[in-house]
Amino acid sequence: MRRLEKNHYKISLPIIKKNFQMDFYNWKFSDPLKINNYGIPEPEIKKLVYPDILLIPLLAFDKNLNRLGYGGGYYDRFIARLSNKKKIIKIGLAFSVQEIKKIPINKYDQKLDYIVTSEYIIE
Structure with missing residues (x-):
């Protein structure tokens, strides 16, 4: 190590x-x-x-790296703004029980690069 x-x-x-x-x-x-x-x-x-890696909270996620946040759009706005300045890695943190079949998304939602759960990683 x-x-x-x-x-x-x-x-x-x-x-x-x-x-x-x-x-x-x-x-x-x-x-x-x-x-x-x-x-x-x-x-x-x-x-x-301007972070290189973001650890992002979420309420729910799907296998397509979409997340449901807490409703304010703070992370989506920040990611959109920061992505214009530099390359960032976006990691959602969750428990596996937070996975749902499909997250409803719109044009403002930012997709994650990884989702790390208590049991597996989606990339």
Whole structure:
């Protein structure tokens, strides 16, 4: 197993903004977090970053790498905007019981690259 050297990887967390937008900011375990209006911890220190890999929450998914989010479209908007700047890897995190036959999608929905579940990986 290869050990990661300090500063070889960075963690960033999202901050929700107005108009259903969000951005990601650097975060370290020693940095404070504040609770936003939705009850989600966000970084207080704000150094904007554009992540290479996104770990994306979801309510449900299908085998075609489509996800059903939490209804705000935050990740779909962010992915669309970030994809214009750079190549990113989009990974949905789920339990296998969250899989359904078909997710209803529209033109704004962003497909994932992988879905990692408690039992298998879809790519």
